[in-house]
Amino acid sequence: xxxxxxxxxxxxxxxxxxxxxxxxxxxxxxxxxxxxxxxxxxxxxxxxxxxxxxxxxxxxxxxxxxxxxxxxxxxxxxxxxxxxxxxxxxxxxxxxxxxxxxxxxxxxxxxxxxxxxxxxxxxxxxxxxxxxxxxxxxxxxxxxxxxxxxxxxxxxxxxxxxxxxxxxxxxxxxxxxxxxxxxxxxxxxxxxxxxxxxxxxxxxxxxxxxxxxxxxxxxxxxxxxxxxxx
Numbered sequence: 409x410x411x412x413x414x415x416x417x418x419x420x421x422x423x424x425x426x427x428x429x430x431x432x433x434x435x436x437x438x439x440x441x442x443x444x445x446x447x448x449x450x451x452x453x454x455x456x457x458x459x460x461x462x463x464x465x466x467x468x469x470x471x472x473x474x475x476x477x478x479x480x481x482x483x484x485x486x487x488x489x490x491x492x493x494x495x496x497x498x499x500x501x502x503x504x505x506x507x508x509x510x511x512x513x514x515x516x517x518x519x520x521x522x523x524x525x526x527x528x529x530x531x532x533x534x535x536x537x538x539x540x541x542x543x544x545x546x547x548x549x550x551x552x553x554x555x556x557x558x559x560x561x562x563x564x565x566x567x568x569x570x571x572x573x574x575x576x577x578x579x580x581x582x583x584x585x586x587x588x589x590x591x592x593x594x595x596x597x598x599x600x601x602x603x604x605x606x607x608x609x610x611x612x613x614x615x616x617x618x619x620x621x622x623x624x625x626x627x628x629x630x631x632x633x634x635x636x637x638x
Contacts (some may be wrong), residue, residue, distance in 0.1 A: 438464075513547045524538070549567055572585055
């Protein structure tokens with residue numbers, strides 16, 4: 409089975425559309441959480457749900473009713489929440505925690521919860537704690553918006569990257585094509601100028617920052633790791 413692992417779209421429907429055009433070879437489109445929290449929540453959820461071969465797992469940002477610690481984050485979350493109807497919000501919060509196929513476990517952040525961060529620099533001891541109940545030989549995650557892979561005690565941990573808000577050396581939409589034999593990291597180019605202009609026109613509270621710092625440019629993986637690593 410060929411699985412297109414699309415994580416952390418964050419309401420960037422322009423990036424999503426381009427990735428979907430490239431991912432037509434996949435048997436399953438796996439949305440790995442944090443689907444709609446961004447400038448085009450309604451358009452993103454409608455596009456994803458119309459796919460007949462889609463599977464979904466829950467991300468921390470899909471829990472729209474949860475209050476966030478910083479006022480600016482919470483303002484953006486409430487903006488997203490208002491643009492979805494009751495059924496869409498309930499559907500998001502009811503998404504399954506995980507999905508498994510071909511000896512591969514797909515979760516948002518880690519196999520225990522939707523919040524705890526794992527990077528390529530997380531100590532092996534901590535990774536072992538998170539893997540203790542995992543029976544699959546591979547785990548695919550997102551959450552930190554970085555593509556990476558590592559192995560601990562024979563379990564391969566794969567960070568699929570982010571479609572909508574990547575941390576990488578180049579702009580674009582990042583995802584992974586997973587087969588029983590291999591994982592191929594993908595980067596898809598899309599019209600960044602058009603996407604940024606559309607984002608700025610939405611009224612999304614974080615539109616200026618998103619367009620300038622996550623679409624037209626993006627933080628590097630090294631910059632993000634400096635923040636994520638204690």
